Amino acid sequence: MTVQEPRTRIQRKNHLAILDAALEVFSRQGFGAATLDQIAAEAGMSKPNLLYYFKSKEAIHLTLLSQLMDIWLDPLREIRADGDPVEEILGYVRRKLQMSREMPRESRLFAHEIVQGAPHMRPELESVLRPLVDAKATVIGDWAEAGRIAPVDPHHLIFSIWSLTQHYADFDVQVRAVLGDGRDPFAEAEEHLDRLFRRMLAP
Amino acid sequence: MTVQEPRTRIQRKNHLAILDAALEVFSRQGFGAATLDQIAAEAGMSKPNLLYYFKSKEAIHLTLLSQLMDIWLDPLREIRADGDPVEEILGYVRRKLQMSREMPRESRLFAHEIVQGAPHMRPELESVLRPLVDAKATVIGDWAEAGRIAPVDPHHLIFSIWSLTQHYADFDVQVRAVLGDGRDPFAEAEEHLDRLFRRMLAP
DNA sequence: GTCTATAACAAGATAGAC
DNA sequence: GTCTATCTTGTTATAGAC
Structure with a gap:
């Protein structure tokens, strides 16, 4: 189950890291050309870990x-x-x-x-x-x-x-x-x- | 072998059709998100046929x-x-x-x-x-x-x-x-x- | 010989299971 | 967090039609 509302400090921190990384990648490449691999690398975490916080690539984009x-x-x-x-x-x-x-x-x-x-x-x-x-x-x-x-x-x-x-x-x-x-x-x-x-x- | 300079009438026609289709797709989605399938469909030809005229996706983009x-x-x-x-x-x-x-x-x-x-x-x-x-x-x-x-x-x-x-x-x-x-x-x-x-x- | 389409491949994508 | 199932992509044989 993905995390909707970040409650703990570590959740908040990872949420922010993901959104910042996604902003970096989406703003350079656009949604379609961006990949979860790039976002995960930029955020310094594994791809599945990233998908633990957001249920899909589109969910990250919409949140942003x-x-x-x-x-x-x-x-x-x-x-x-x-x-x-x-x-x-x-x-x-x-x-x-x-x-x-x-x-x-x-x-x-x-x-x-x-x-x-x-x-x-x-x-x-x-x-x-x-x-x-x-x-x-x-x-x-x-x-x-x-x-x-x-x-x-x-x-x-x-x-x-x-x-x-x-x-x-x-x-x-x-x-x-x-x-x-x-x-x-x-x-x-x-x-x-x-x-x-x-x-x-x-x- | 791909066609570099269109010589025959049909080559000219297909070249133009591909470039027009690519313009349509690239301009809507950007290079990275666009697919050759979309361009081929828009141009009304098969993907390999498209690559008979341009040697790669990037070649089409650069020509445009x-x-x-x-x-x-x-x-x-x-x-x-x-x-x-x-x-x-x-x-x-x-x-x-x-x-x-x-x-x-x-x-x-x-x-x-x-x-x-x-x-x-x-x-x-x-x-x-x-x-x-x-x-x-x-x-x-x-x-x-x-x-x-x-x-x-x-x-x-x-x-x-x-x-x-x-x-x-x-x-x-x-x-x-x-x-x-x-x-x-x-x-x-x-x-x-x-x-x-x-x-x-x-x- | 010029052109086109079917089929297949290797790489890389999202997403999810273990 | 490794690993994998499933799908899609760009590209390449291969072979048939004008």
Whole structure:
């Protein structure tokens, strides 16, 4: 019988080790190409031991996705309707870019899942992502209508923030290949995106 | 012995059928998760027959990538130094967005390859992509220095164009899940991106 | 000789028994 | 934790059809 809710300290530790190893492997290879052997090796345990904690490869993947969905949307949740519009949006951009820098594996895990058509996450896109985006889009739309930021389609503004920030995590190899050595893509991106959104949003 | 250069009409036809089927399958699943069975079924032929034309799964993938690299960079090559700066850049954005709409499979194929660290394409990133981007970045940088567009880091401007346009192909599922039915993401994106870049680039 | 399909193989996968 | 059953994969004979 597999362990559902980790209770003892050793269970918690192994759960975390497996999920971290799986994040490493899934984010590099995608779900289909990843193997339990790789995950087990990365986690430093045998394959059957791994399957004692999670009943299947897919179970690990699903656990990862649902755990990360929350963390991933936190920066968006922090947008306050009563703050300064431009600074609220720029703060969101900064938080999102920081997540790309500090959590590139999580970013790539989601990228893989979405590019493949979200075979494991489609329901949550509708039930979790969409309502949150709609709520924040309303806030942004109100700001635009009140003339506090330039006219903009709020949904597409959010798409733009996602794509511009996640690009530096998901396409890291390409960015570095183009920029060459000795540059800090994320530091440059922070300045570039700050300028971009200030010009775009200025009323 | 496998067929290298298609000579007869039937060879050409089968080559194209295989590459099209492989594009379909690789772009949905990525290289590792895709199987020759799927590609053969999609191409309407048996697996050994497929391997009569390409000597391995990787050979098909490499052929696809190198063929597409050229097409993929054409919109960037079209930027003219002697044109109107804002219109040249906006034209590039439009062409790139149009490619996302008309060639989403190609976009996702590249996305898979890059997200996984470009295991089959790293050399070409350095030898083909980077020199072209550097050349166009010089053009854009000159425009900025001459005050014909707003100050901007040219390389990051190009990254922004890539990410903003390809997002609508690669993350199509997410975009549609958030927007809901009855909307045309690409039509909306065209207007949104036109506004975004006009504001961003206005001198 | 050009092309295609049936059959089989060796490697490696998930999952589970011991 | 070793070991194994079962399945699937990429690839290779082998041999038949245009």
